[in-house]
Amino acid sequence: MKVAKFGGSSMASANQLIKVANIVKDDASRKFIVVSAPGKRYKEDTKMTDLLIDLGKAYINQLPYEHQLNIIMERLTEIVTELDLPRDLLEEFAVSLKEVQKLHPNKESLMDAVKAIGEDSSAKMLSAYLNKIGIHASYVNPKEAGLILSDEPGNAQILPESFDKIRELKEREGVLVIPGFFGYTKEGKLVTFSRGGSDITGSIVAAGVNAELYENFTDVDSVYSVNPAFVPNPKKITKLTYREMRELSYAGFSVFHDEALIPAYHAKIPVAIKNTNNPTAEGTLIVAERDLNGQVVTGIASDTGFCNLFVSKYLMNREIGFGRKLLNIFEDEGVSFEHAPSGIDNMSVIFRERNLPREKEHVIIERIKNELHPDTVSISRGIAIIMVVGEGLVNSIGVANQATEAFTKAKVNIDMINQGSSEVSMMFGIQASDLECAIRSLYQSYFVEKSVVK
Amino acid sequence: MKVAKFGGSSMASANQLIKVANIVKDDASRKFIVVSAPGKRYKEDTKMTDLLIDLGKAYINQLPYEHQLNIIMERLTEIVTELDLPRDLLEEFAVSLKEVQKLHPNKESLMDAVKAIGEDSSAKMLSAYLNKIGIHASYVNPKEAGLILSDEPGNAQILPESFDKIRELKEREGVLVIPGFFGYTKEGKLVTFSRGGSDITGSIVAAGVNAELYENFTDVDSVYSVNPAFVPNPKKITKLTYREMRELSYAGFSVFHDEALIPAYHAKIPVAIKNTNNPTAEGTLIVAERDLNGQVVTGIASDTGFCNLFVSKYLMNREIGFGRKLLNIFEDEGVSFEHAPSGIDNMSVIFRERNLPREKEHVIIERIKNELHPDTVSISRGIAIIMVVGEGLVNSIGVANQATEAFTKAKVNIDMINQGSSEVSMMFGIQASDLECAIRSLYQSYFVEKSVVK
Numbered sequence: 001m002k003v004a005k006f007g008g009s010s011m012a013s014a015n016q017l018i019k020v021a022n023i024v025k026d027d028a029s030r031k032f033i034v035v036s037a038p039g040k041r042y043k044e045d046t047k048m049t050d051l052l053i054d055l056g057k058a059y060i061n062q063l064p065y066e067h068q069l070n071i072i073m074e075r076l077t078e079i080v081t082e083l084d085l086p087r088d089l090l091e092e093f094a095v096s097l098k099e100v101q102k103l104h105p106n107k108e109s110l111m112d113a114v115k116a117i118g119e120d121s122s123a124k125m126l127s128a129y130l131n132k133i134g135i136h137a138s139y140v141n142p143k144e145a146g147l148i149l150s151d152e153p154g155n156a157q158i159l160p161e162s163f164d165k166i167r168e169l170k171e172r173e174g175v176l177v178i179p180g181f182f183g184y185t186k187e188g189k190l191v192t193f194s195r196g197g198s199d200i201t202g203s204i205v206a207a208g209v210n211a212e213l214y215e216n217f218t219d220v221d222s223v224y225s226v227n228p229a230f231v232p233n234p235k236k237i238t239k240l241t242y243r244e245m246r247e248l249s250y251a252g253f254s255v256f257h258d259e260a261l262i263p264a265y266h267a268k269i270p271v272a273i274k275n276t277n278n279p280t281a282e283g284t285l286i287v288a289e290r291d292l293n294g295q296v297v298t299g300i301a302s303d304t305g306f307c308n309l310f311v312s313k314y315l316m317n318r319e320i321g322f323g324r325k326l327l328n329i330f331e332d333e334g335v336s337f338e339h340a341p342s343g344i345d346n347m348s349v350i351f352r353e354r355n356l357p358r359e360k361e362h363v364i365i366e367r368i369k370n371e372l373h374p375d376t377v378s379i380s381r382g383i384a385i386i387m388v389v390g391e392g393l394v395n396s397i398g399v400a401n402q403a404t405e406a407f408t409k410a411k412v413n414i415d416m417i418n419q420g421s422s423e424v425s426m427m428f429g430i431q432a433s434d435l436e437c438a439i440r441s442l443y444q445s446y447f448v449e450k451s452v453v454k
Numbered sequence: 455m456k457v458a459k460f461g462g463s464s465m466a467s468a469n470q471l472i473k474v475a476n477i478v479k480d481d482a483s484r485k486f487i488v489v490s491a492p493g494k495r496y497k498e499d500t501k502m503t504d505l506l507i508d509l510g511k512a513y514i515n516q517l518p519y520e521h522q523l524n525i526i527m528e529r530l531t532e533i534v535t536e537l538d539l540p541r542d543l544l545e546e547f548a549v550s551l552k553e554v555q556k557l558h559p560n561k562e563s564l565m566d567a568v569k570a571i572g573e574d575s576s577a578k579m580l581s582a583y584l585n586k587i588g589i590h591a592s593y594v595n596p597k598e599a600g601l602i603l604s605d606e607p608g609n610a611q612i613l614p615e616s617f618d619k620i621r622e623l624k625e626r627e628g629v630l631v632i633p634g635f636f637g638y639t640k641e642g643k644l645v646t647f648s649r650g651g652s653d654i655t656g657s658i659v660a661a662g663v664n665a666e667l668y669e670n671f672t673d674v675d676s677v678y679s680v681n682p683a684f685v686p687n688p689k690k691i692t693k694l695t696y697r698e699m700r701e702l703s704y705a706g707f708s709v710f711h712d713e714a715l716i717p718a719y720h721a722k723i724p725v726a727i728k729n730t731n732n733p734t735a736e737g738t739l740i741v742a743e744r745d746l747n748g749q750v751v752t753g754i755a756s757d758t759g760f761c762n763l764f765v766s767k768y769l770m771n772r773e774i775g776f777g778r779k780l781l782n783i784f785e786d787e788g789v790s791f792e793h794a795p796s797g798i799d800n801m802s803v804i805f806r807e808r809n810l811p812r813e814k815e816h817v818i819i820e821r822i823k824n825e826l827h828p829d830t831v832s833i834s835r836g837i838a839i840i841m842v843v844g845e846g847l848v849n850s851i852g853v854a855n856q857a858t859e860a861f862t863k864a865k866v867n868i869d870m871i872n873q874g875s876s877e878v879s880m881m882f883g884i885q886a887s888d889l890e891c892a893i894r895s896l897y898q899s900y901f902v903e904k905s906v907v908k
Binding site for chain 1: 696697700701704712713715716719720762764766768769771772774777778781785790792793794795796797798799800801802841849850851852854855857858859861862865866867868869870871872873874875876877879880881883
């Protein structure tokens, strides 16, 4: 039995829903279907979820909302009409879009409930269409499915008791279409995961029913070994491990919602990334373990927007608790950091720039000066992080040398190297302006020349 | 005005004292002389301080002490006799060695007071000999000199009010000979610095009198760029910065007492490492800033006896406070660590093996398992740390590549790279068994081939 999750682009239009239905039809083991809200039909289009957020805001601020409501109903009407589905579906949608206001007097609850209508109507339309083409399918509300979540609107977490309840779904007949992104608290209140959370629903259902495979249908043929914006037609990754995926997704590989992998990871369920628009493409399989096949590096990820706070103090390493006091200042100021590598008499703290706004920078530097009396303290911004990721990295002589050689060839200065704390990655910090150059050189070295590594 | 400090080997015998006196005579600006206790005359010899510690133990445990007392008096007698110094010096030493027991009823105080007799008698003998050869010199007791220390027997720290008092010494005439290693609390109790603390006294006096130079006379011509045990006749370092010296001394370059550099560093006084047995050799100068002269790497230090605790947990970096909780466990257990580099979902903690005894290992691993629920936790021992040190490292393209290439040539697997947290060093972790090979290859690359670095 498989769980297949279809993302926003797969649900964006009648035409896309037909592709989805064919994919479901093609493989009888695709029993559990989880769907996102309709996404963009073209680049400038607006996602259904964003339309719903606008409507929710209008409701909350008691502003006119007819315009938003009309746009939403138009999109739903278009799909229902083109698929020739029963018109009473539309009436049902219209009613829920209006009644949601009365049912959820609390603002946060109201927003979650409005957002959830996107996935909910997607599931109802797909279920209706599957039945229309002769597949026995039922819409299953997440409450009925057993998705019991913590009471954290907009950022809910699954509760462990859910999984037993979800397992019971296996007894039901036919294809089950479940809306992603939301569930219910123990008290029965609708709450959503964080944005993009349909991936999480799919992963939870896959773990609950102990699926043989969790298929995640999106609009790319596979995960690429490097960002195609930097290197044309890069090598596709056909198989990688959960932890490789994690390291890659940290630095810019955003195929997948980070949290979404957890339930599948714990239940050791393989995850396939597939393309709704090209379902016969091999795709990418995420597994617990894999053969190395001689390829040491699996992918090269990168992300910009980092900054580095550098503190030095003579004989720092004899001053007990210096590092802890430094990190406590960030905690006090509500600033979260990424890494804190230390030398003998110095410490670097790496942040995402969005977590260290300039107005906080001054406060933090003053506190460090006054409380820790360092010799120097400075911040450098505009740093890019590159992750070279691969299960083969451990115990490979020369693999770091290949990277540093690639940076040297590209005439790129390396600000930071962090190797060894992860078994499957090496992390480099460089100036963001050097990023494209560096990535091309690394790709050339690891994937084109593949110089000898033992 | 210069401060010259002479170490144990320079004070070991009459012959050595004559060399010292000539060095003092040679340069009229050598006004402040700080001395250690007599050190070893030959490899199997016992240092005066160790003889005194044995005597102190006998006193404290009320055991027979005549034997220890005799050995000590024999060594002092030998020097006094060979230098033909006044015999009443010996009587003075004999009295202080016996009376110290009565003057210090408290055990810790007694041990500090016994140990201090080594430096004290050194200073008195040198002062007498200088006068004998026609140099106007006076012995100055540390109390008179103004060395006011915290009340921490065996590990005292200088108190800030000392420096003003020490400055007054400039007004005194002639050469001043001050015993190193000890001082007095505000209440007048004799206390010593940590072992090797004569370097500290010298540095404090240099800062107090604002010397143009602090000369540290020892028994090596200079600091070498790499351990001569691994590479025969390595390049000498003629000039390096305080922070280069610090990074090198962290990993095995033990020319100097770590703490000793602080007062000189804060007062920006250059420190010269010189050889009593070859005083015309250029030596090594430690300064605040220096020209780079095209040499990017100044020295390569290494040390063994490290271990690495590795913890991984899926989505660790989303678990707020994970790192802090991990480090708190070590603090709880009284185990101090060196570095804690982190990846995305993993963290390494580097210890000196002596700080993580095997009986603690089990306790700590169990606590990590029970309190943090990681996916994996493991310890690997037998790790060597290599520090590649140089002011030129920052902004040098290719310098990391040169290192990784050297490791690859030596067929050495790199377990850890930490670059960028220090401006003047790169840190590598490898298996201790690979150390010699790796060091030779690094030396070859940075000092012999010196391949092009921009």
